Amino acid sequence: MGFEHLTVTNARRSFGTRRRAHLALDGVDLDVTPGARIGIVGESGxxxxxxxxxLVGLDTPDTGDVSFDGRPVRSWLSDRRDLLEFRRAVQYIPQDTTSSFDPRRTLRDSVRMPALTLLGLTTREADERVDEMVASLGLAPDMADRRPGHVSGGQRQRFAIARALIVEPQVVVCDEVVSALDVSVQGVILNLLKEYVLGRQAALVFxxxxxxxxxxxxxxxxxxxxxxxxxxxTTHRVVEHAEDPYTQGLLSAYALAGGTA
Ligand SMILES: Nc1ncnc2c1ncn2[C@@H]1O[C@H](COP(=O)(O)OP(=O)(O)OP(=O)(O)O)[C@@H](O)[C@H]1O
Ligand SMILES: [Mg+2]
Incomplete structure (x- = not known):
């Protein structure tokens, strides 16, 4: 089943108390459609x-809407069958992988889990996929048998990517997915993600x-x-002809403006 839209409409979200509220999102709109590769940049905070x-239903706006194919994400999450369907379609790779793996399970167990629960694969079938993913991410085969505390942050990050892609989602939302990796591994991961979405007309939020x-x-x-x-x-327009002075500042810090084709 293909999706049509994952949409955030006029989302506002504040944290803190009513007297000391901090507005984290102040009226944000975003529409994610098949084949879109949306990069989101901006300073810390x-x-x-x-x-x-x-976008993935881990937070809800105070006002505004988040919907998947015209139906509120909140509603997708309220029914077990729909929840499985939503999780199969939309996968998330979090910024902080330390807390996103069960410390008592091996990485293989954690990466395999969504293939068992969301796709209904057998353990053997799921393990084959785990091995393929591990290899394509440039990880040693036996590393999957370690626990998350016994690999580096960058290695754990790659297991988080494997856990998300193993169900072949239609939308991949990833948060700082290459920030913990050195430049050569970044290249491998960026190419892999890009090929993944291009090959399937999937959507990426990066x-x-x-x-x-x-x-x-x-x-x-x-x-x-x-x-x-x-x-x-478009990335080309923003990089080559940024309109906002803040964006121009971001780009010149990287000496990117005017520097890419
Ligand atoms: N659970 C939370 N409780 C309180 N404040 C929060 C929470 N999550 C986010 N915030 C605040 O909301 C604002 C936006 O945070 P967010 O994590 O979305 O920023 P970010 O752009 O991802 O930053 P970074 O680049 O550092 O990851 C920040 O001011 C942050 O302190
Ligand atoms: Mg962040």
Missing amino acids: SGKSTLSRM VSHGLPATAFISSDMVVMRGGRILERG
Whole structure:
């Protein structure tokens, strides 16, 4: 089943108490459609993670809507069968992988789990997929038999990617997925993600501080600051002809403006 839209409409979200509220998202709109590769950039605290968590139903807006194929994500999550369908279609790779793996399970157990529960594969079938994923991510085969505390942050990050892609989702939302990796491994992961979405007409939402990585992988870019979207457009347009001075500043810090084809 193909999806049509994963949409955030006029989302506002604040944290803290009513007297000391902090607005993390201040009226944000985003529409994710098949084949879209949306890069979200912006300084620390600009609301990128809050927005990406909202897309996958891990956070809800105070006002505004998040919907998947015209139906509120909240409603998809309220019924077990729909929840499985939503999780199969939309996968999330979190910014912090330390807390996203069960410390008592091996990485293989954790990566295999969604293939068992969401796809109904047998353990043997799931294990074959785990092995393929592990190899394509440049990890040693036996590393999957370790626990999450016994690999490096960058290695754990790659297991988080494997756990998300193993169910072949139609939408991949990833938050700072290459930030913990060295440049050569970044290249492997960026190519793998890009090939994954291009090959399936899947959608990608790629949140990152790293402008070069984001520009490489995205077709469209969104620039956030203070919980708002300052600027958006095709990656080419934003990189070559940024309209907002803040975006121009971000780009010149990387010496990217005018530097890419
Ligand atoms: N659970 C929370 N409780 C309180 N405040 C929060 C929470 N989550 C986010 N915030 C606040 O909301 C704002 C946006 O945070 P968010 O994590 O979305 O930013 P970000 O753009 O992902 O930043 P970074 O680049 O550092 O990951 C920040 O000011 C942050 O402190
Ligand atoms: Mg973040």
